[in-house]
Each structure stands twice: as C-alpha cells, then as structure tokens.
Amino acid sequence: MSNPEKNPAELVCEGGEGGDGRPTGAAVVLPYREVPLGGPRAMPVRRSLPQRERSLIGAWCFVDHYGPDDVSDTGGMKVPGHPHTGLQTVSWLFTGEIEHRDTTGAHAMVVPGQLNIMTAGSGIAHSEFSTEATTLLHGAQLWVALPDEHRFVSPAFEHYEPPAIDVDGARVLVFLGTLFGETSPVSMYSDLVGAEVNLRPGQRLEIAVNPTHEHGFLCDTGTLTSHGAVAKPGEIIFHPLGADRITVEASPAEVTRLLLLGGTPLGEQIVMWWNFIGRSHDEVVRFRDAWQRERDARGGVQFGAFADAWPDTLPAPALPNVRLRTRG
Structure with a gap:
C-alpha cells in the first residue's frame, strides 16, 4: 500500500524511543490519526504508526488499519503503481479481496487469513486495487524497515497461509516469526513476530513473549485491555522491552480481534518520507528523482519494468522546503 498523501507529513520522534530514551514500565496506548487513502471518494484509514511519540515497534514502522469499509460508498482501495525502497510491506485482510501487481512480475490476490x-x-x-467482488473491505497494511545491511536486497514477493491454532480457546494465526510454538517460514531481515489473535468475549489470555522484543497490540474489533491500558479499534497498546509474559483481555460482550506486532529494536536512525525509507535526506531525494525518471519511461533499472495493466502511476509529491531528519 502507498502513502498517497499529496503533502506527506514528516514526523520526528526525539524522545520515548531508542537507547536511554526508551520507555519503561507500564503499557501505553498509541492513538491514531485518520488519513484518506486516495481515490475520488477516499477510503479512510486509521494510522497509528508512525507518530510523534513513537516511530518504530521493533522494525515495524508503519501501521494503517482500515474498515469495515463499504466500497459502494468510498470506491474501495484504488492505489495505482507506486514505488518503495528499504522496507517490506505486510498485507493482512479480515474481509474483502485486493489484487496486487508488482515489478518482480508477481500478480496475486490478498485474501483474509x-x-x-x-x-x-x-x-x-506495485499497485493494489480491491476487486469487483469486494463489497466490504477490512484489514491492515504494515511496513517493516529493513536494517542497513539488508536494505538493498533484491526485491521479492512471498505468499503464506498460516494454520489457525487454538490457544486456550483463542484462535491464532502466526504469520511472521515464532509464537505459541508456531513458526512462519516467511523471509525476515530482523527478529520479528506478527500474529492475528481472536479472543472470546471476556477472555483473558497470557502470552509468553520474547523479552528482547518491543510489542504492539493493534485492536481491530471490540475493546482490548492489557496491563491497565485500554484500546479501541485502530489504537495500539505498546509494551516496551523486558516483559516475558503479556496478558490481553477481550471486551466482556463481544469477540475482540487484535494483531500482535513485535520485534527487536531496529537500533538505527531512518528517514521515512512518502513511500521511501532511506538513511539521509539526499538519499531520499535520489530515490524520488529515480522514480520520476522511471515513471516517465514506464520502468527502469531501480524500480523495474512496469506492468502492462498500469495505465497510470502515482507521481511523487514535492519534497518539503526543509531537509528531512532521521528518526528511530
């Protein structure tokens, strides 16, 4: 998924993360801001990462939560071809279907689970369009920042269908890393974990976690409670390093679904602007210039050959009048 804002904001986090500034103690709720996802009627998404208070959870650097969205009202997801550098996109749906194409030649459907x-x-x-068969669209789009030693790896696309497992009555799908004895085979470039957890009404679940990880629990449905913090859909409950067990609790009268996102702190400063992740202002400028050139030529060396199915692609926004700053 793209960040399609015409004037993408630069969010700089100077406190509350990294080194001695990393928070300790109680869980905290990370709120979201509503962002329109392009298109003539603009599908709204709830963006809870990055934000001023926190840029990263492990290497997770971007969290968009959307839906349930009636595509007859908004037009659904319509994101033409657009570029990315220095990251992995993680697409996870609860309802609906999205058609994906990219310049590795991959053409695949994103479906629930x-x-x-x-x-x-x-x-x-790559491009992402909800299909004609989709009436209700509901899911999350996540980005992972690649560490410096791996950020120039060759582009790739992978698909994985995790098995649903029962954990004390909770339905769990582990799509990245290892949790509850299940391990995903998907390629990762830092130590991460990602899973969907469905709790019965009123259920409390204790989760054994890696104490070297930071963890974020994105509430999707219901109301999520964890160690005194309470989140509604689109909000994240953040737990800092050090915990080896974290308890989550569902709404008393309804199923609560959440995404568990965790990982070892990236430990690097990054520049994230529009759909690029780099390490300096000048590097992001080069990425932007390369995209504009290759967009005019409908493909090139850095971003690959464009799909024949792309009648148009997204132009890069104008850069701000100040130098971009690192964060992390």
Missing part, C-alpha cells in the same frame, strides 16, 4: 509480503529492498513498484 493469508499473508502477502513484498520486499522492496533496492526498489520496487
């Missing part, structure tokens, strides 16, 4: 993960590495372009 199945993971599509795209490694941008040195550069890739």
